[in-house]
Amino acid sequence: MDRCLPFLILTQLVFSISASSTTDAAETRPLTIKEINQIWQQRRERLQAMKVELSLEMATSKLLLYPEEETPVNQPSAHAPLTKAEMEHLKKELVINHARYSILLDSPRIRYRYWGRFPSDRLKKTVSFDINCFSDGQTVTRLHQSQGTPSIHIFKIPETSDVIFSLSQLPLRWALLAGDRNLGETLKGFTVRNKTEPILNLDCTVLERTDSEGTASLWIAPKSHDCTVLKYEYHNTDKLLVSSQIQYKIDKQWGQVPTTCELKCFYGNENLLRNSYKFTFDAFHVNESITAEEFLVKFLQGARVWDSRKRDADGKVIPYTVKQIIIPC
Structure with a gap:
């Protein structure tokens, strides 16, 4: 506030301070879910049609690479059992x-490719993986290429609780298109806490949703920051x-x-730490012209296909092998 204003307009200054206090109070009050959804819709419309390149650093507890030790199965194993100390x-x-x-x-169209190398067989070797996935909002086609014969799985979205598979980490869903039903995460079931909480000097609205397994919490930035999700936790x-944080930068146009987006999962x-994911957005292009052909998945010759939309009389999926390259409609 300008302290050099003449004494003659002191009353105007007092009025201005009073009005400013009222505005600040309005800015720091928790937002309603309706207000958040409105801002999210505007942001989705502004960012619609994206091309994104991400690099990922994964940290995994070594015990998770010994799955038969964490979840014993009744089958012969050539491995010597681990001791409790091990x-x-x-x-x-x-x-x-x-x-x-x-x-x-x-x-509702989504297509991604996810590839890299990951240890297997009790850390004795690493194997490459290459996964392509496409969803048109009704069905999902997943192509998995690693060692051996490529496999393709096709299923209706209601048949899976995880529509986009390897893109299932919640923070990514909140960071890219928060509130989009096709990404599987909305504010349905969330309620707003009575008070805001500060993150990065921003008064954030905190929302909670409790289910049979625990409580999810979201920290939402003010309207001035697009109501972006800054933090997510699950208790x-x-x-x-689960704990995660998302960082953003301001773009003049978008x-x-x-x-960056960091996700950490803990032993209960x-x-x-069970595992953690640090995503870095290497390229982020929006309002791109993406043709329908770019979302088509080519069936590789020799690939093994499981199409859950087609079943036998007993309701079982009948797998088949691709004899020639075809493109599904």
Whole structure:
């Protein structure tokens, strides 16, 4: 406030301070879900049709690479069983790997490629993986290429709780197109806390949703920052299971666009990291002209296909092998 204003307009200054206090109070009050959804819709319309390139750094607890030890199965194994001490030691050690994403988003159409290398067989070797996935809002086609014969899975969206598979990490959904039903995450079931909480000097609205397994919490930036999601947590009672933070930069034309997204998952009974994902947005292009052909998935010759839309009399999916390259309509 300008302290050099003449004394003659002091009354105007007092009035201005009073009005400013009222405005500040309005800015720091929690937003309603209706207000957030309105801002999100405007942002989605502004950012519609995206081409995104991501690099990913994954940290994985070594114990998770011994799945038969974490979840025993009744089958013969050539591996010597781990001792309790070995399991505790492996739980505390991490393996670092890297992968990449290439994503096309033109809701409800989604296509991405996810590829890299990951350790297997008790850390004895690493294998390459290459996954392509396409969703038109009604069905999902997933092509998995790694060692051996390529496999293709086709299913209706209601048949899976995870429509976009490897893009299922919640923070990415919130960062790219928050509130978009085709990405599977809206504010349905969330309620607003009575008070805001500060993050990065921003008074954030906090929303919560409780289900049978725990409570999810979202920290939403003010309208001046596109109501972007800055933080996400999931608790089971008093135990933190999932924590994530998203960072953005301001673009003169597109507003708040994400730069990094970090997700950490913890062992429920102790404060130890199960795995973590750090996504870096290497390229972010919006309002792109994306042709329908770019969303088509080519069936590779020799690929093994499971199409859950077609079943036999007993309701079982009948797999088949692609004899020639075809493009589904």
